Amino acid sequence: MQQHIFVLNGPNLNLLGQREPEIYGHDTLSGIEQKMKALAREAIISFRQTNSEGQLVDWVQEAGRVADTLIINAGAYTHTSIALHDALRACKSKIIEVHLSNPAAREEFRTTNYVSACADATIAGFGAAGYLMALTATLDAQS
Ligand code: CA2
Numbered sequence: 126m127q128q129h130i131f132v133l134n135g136p137n138l139n140l141l142g143q144r145e146p147e148i149y150g151h152d153t154l155s156g157i158e159q160k161m162k163a164l165a166r167e168a169i170i171s172f173r174q175t176n177s178e179g180q181l182v183d184w185v186q187e188a189g190r191v192a193d194t195l196i197i198n199a200g201a202y203t204h205t206s207i208a209l210h211d212a213l214r215a216c217k218s219k220i221i222e223v224h225l226s227n228p229a230a231r232e233e234f235r236t237t238n239y240v241s242a243c244a245d246a247t248i249a250g251f252g253a254a255g256y257l258m259a260l261t262a263t264l265d266a267q268s
Contacts, residue, residue: 127167128267130260131188131218132158134174135181135200141225149225152253160253161260168264178202182212189216193267196259198223203240213243221259224249 134154142153152160158172171192175181181202188195195218202209203224213220220243227250228235241247246262248255 128193129169130194131192132172132196135202136176150252185212192218194219194263196221210239220244222247223255
């Protein structure tokens with residue numbers, strides 16, 4: 126059966142590839158989207174980015190209605206958003222949390238995480254490859 130996979134990206138991830146490449150790498154977000162779509166086999170990928178917390182919550186709710194799997198990099202909302210946590214708790218999709226960097230090895234404030242407890246798996250610290258790892262694992266689990 127054809128899988129529907131949501132890939133949601135939170136605040137400031139639209140800046141990827143433009144600043145701080147030593148932390149986040151050189152890939153742009155649209156480059157990551159293209160690589161994921163090239164790997165997607167017959168799966169449908171809905172790839173989105175927002176800087177707005179409410180929009181991210183709306184999309185998580187939508188994922189829960191229509192997506193088999195949600196791959197999410199919530200950016201800084203990972204560390205702040207109880208609204209996102211509640212939306213993820215209610216989401217029926219399989220949830221894979223992705224981070225480019227490893228927040229646990231950075232500033233103290235990044236060790237608070239409201240996403241991990243709702244995720245089936247977390248991939249962090251592999252840069253853009255983490256998104257592809259999440260996708261490959263999702264597709265392999267269904268084949
Ligand atoms: O490592 C990750 O993927 C993060 O989710 C990225 C977030 C950060 O707040 C999390 O702690 C970890 C930040 C995304 C901002 O991305 C930028 C990219 C280029 C230039 C400036 C920001």
